[in-house]
Amino acid sequence: MKIVLDAMGSDNAPTVEVEGAIQAAQEFGHDLILVGDEARIIRELGKHRFSSERITVKHASEVIDMHDPAAISVRRKRDSSIVVGMDLLKKNQADAFISAGNTGAVVCAATLSLRLLPGIERPGIAIVIPTLKGVSVIIDVGANITPKPIHLLQYGIMADAFSRYILGKSNPTVGLLNVGEEESKGTEFIKEAHTLLSESKLNFEGNIEGRDVYAGKVDIILCDGFVGNVILKISESVADTIMQSLMQEIKADFLATIGAVLSSSAFHELKRKMDYSERGGAPLLGVDGRCIISHGSSSAKAIKNAIRTASEFVKQDVNKHIVEELESY
Amino acid sequence: MKIVLDAMGSDNAPTVEVEGAIQAAQEFGHDLILVGDEARIIRELGKHRFSSERITVKHASEVIDMHDPAAISVRRKRDSSIVVGMDLLKKNQADAFISAGNTGAVVCAATLSLRLLPGIERPGIAIVIPTLKGVSVIIDVGANITPKPIHLLQYGIMADAFSRYILGKSNPTVGLLNVGEEESKGTEFIKEAHTLLSESKLNFEGNIEGRDVYAGKVDIILCDGFVGNVILKISESVADTIMQSLMQEIKADFLATIGAVLSSSAFHELKRKMDYSERGGAPLLGVDGRCIISHGSSSAKAIKNAIRTASEFVKQDVNKHIVEELESY
Secondary structure, eight states, rough: EEEEEEETTTTTHHHHHHHHHHHHHHHHOOOOEEEOHHHHHHHHHHOOOOGGGGGGEOOOOOOOOOSSSSHHHHHHHHHHHHHHHHHHHHTOOOEEEEOOOOHHHHHHHHHHHHHHHHHOOOOOOEEEEEETEEEEEOOOOOSSSSOHHHHHHHHHHHHHHHHHHTSSSOOOOEEEEEESTTTTOOOOHHHHHOOOEEHHSSSEEEEOOHHHHTTTTTEEEEEEEEHHHHHHHHHHHHHHHHHHHHHHHTTTTHHHHHHHTTTHHHHHHHHHHHOOHOOOEEEEEBSSSSSEEEOOTHHHHHHHHHHHHHHHHHHHTTHHHHHHHHTTO | OOEEEETTTTTTHHHHHHHHHHHHHHHHOOOOEEEEEEHHHHHHHHTOOOOGGGEEEOOOOOOTTTTTTTTHHHHOOOBHHHHHHHHHHTTOSEEEEEOOSHHHHHHHHHHHHHHHHHSSSSSSEEEEEEEETTTEEESSSSSSSOOOHHHHHHHHHHHHHHHTTOEEEEEEEEHEESSSSSSSSSOOOHHHHHHHHHHHHSEEEEEEEEEHHHTOOEEEEEOOHHHHHHHHHHHHHHHHHHHHHHHHHHHHOOOOOHHHTTHHHHHHHHHHOOHHHHHOOEEETTTTOOOOOOOTTTTHHHHHHHHHHHHHHHTTHHHHHHHHHHHHH
């Protein structure tokens, strides 16, 4: 298996990309192509001991940064790591592409270069979240901020295949994120999506509310990319705020400090559960290729786990299952 | 000061309403009118020792429950506690109205009965949230799920007055909740709202992202009622999930259990900070009257604090300040 990694994407590029790639090559035995500034990547590689045959470097002279407008920069920066890397995937010189860079640019480059799967009109980013009952998937978290109701049905079908073949769920339940459970609630967009989902073959459980998401009420949560993006960032922020506030309180109290030391195993375990880097990147579903998007603040471990996610995506041939399911509609 | 309390609104009505009203009457010295099923309210009142002169009961034979469609039930259930209570406010027989009942019905009854302040086209529910820097206000959390850009400007002006006169902030900063900080990001709705806010007299700091909300980056967070409702419920759920998960981890480990006992003061302090019932209800801004909406799962303390919020609203005459500010536009 050969995986292309945008080495210039994350906030700490190319350091974490190089480190994550070396770990993945050693642990999983995959071949990796690092795309980006060759001199910088080689300098980073030189800091590590590793068997070099599994890792190659493909030079790309430009970088699309976080603040570049997505569509324009994909068209103009033809020698950027995102465009060059995606091109390798398009030409079948690799099995999957991973980037922790500008999400909009990755979505745009993937859509333009790889094209969409037959039956899919818009791609969606799916993210796996921890819940009280295990894990669930939210789609879309930002590929498409103004979807049509039919796109939510397509997201549901794609996330169903993802949940079955990657998360091993046999009949995943689907919920539509709304301001109330009643069918009469919500915008016209939500009501139309509700009708389409009710008539689908998905295991649709109707509307769910914000409070149901982390309670794990359903396996798949459907929402537009605006709402999905906001709730993803809010959730991370709430978690951080709570842990920081608790630590402030603990530091202010001597007994509490001793208590926290004794409880540290519990804190570490919770941190591990909540840590997105344990789960790897988020697949961009709907494009005709395997494309994984990682967090801008990814660590080397997050990159390594994104590579694992990409390889599972290849092995399980999720896209084939999505297309088969769509054909039955 | 005389405050009307819908005694039938919460999940535990009228028990918590009666208890909260008695506490408020004793602590704050306000007169309270409890509206609802007279026999049940009197039975609840009979369980407490209190000076009866401050609390009166107004009978209402019907209840609008959580699952009733808002607009229809306000029109049909003319003898419901929400409609009867709002009518007392409209006839100037009271200074403020509080309900922990069906939010949509309260918004609808308030809009129909009290009418809107001059210059306001849609009401918005403002909620005070704890942040790393203190408190901030989110508006709207569910009064209006399909606002126009101009309504967000109106929310901003109302929340500005609320922040100045109730939260004591001298020049509150305002942020527009979006998927990115750049002006080019977001839906057409967001971009138009951004333009209106940039041209306003508000202390507008531009777009903010989900992660900025609980970090306390701005004093006032503007969003449509759909997004606001979802993020409010998600935030509560994330907080609950984290605390439950932490407790599970702690219980599984003997040393951690001892540690948690030692740290319990820190846990309690955090819980108190996060507890919405400490902050009282959420004002419905924009209606020509003082109307406070409480959480359906309110405790007696939450009801008492909602009564305190209502009385501050009356004392500070927030609506007068809103109207003055709007006149300058």
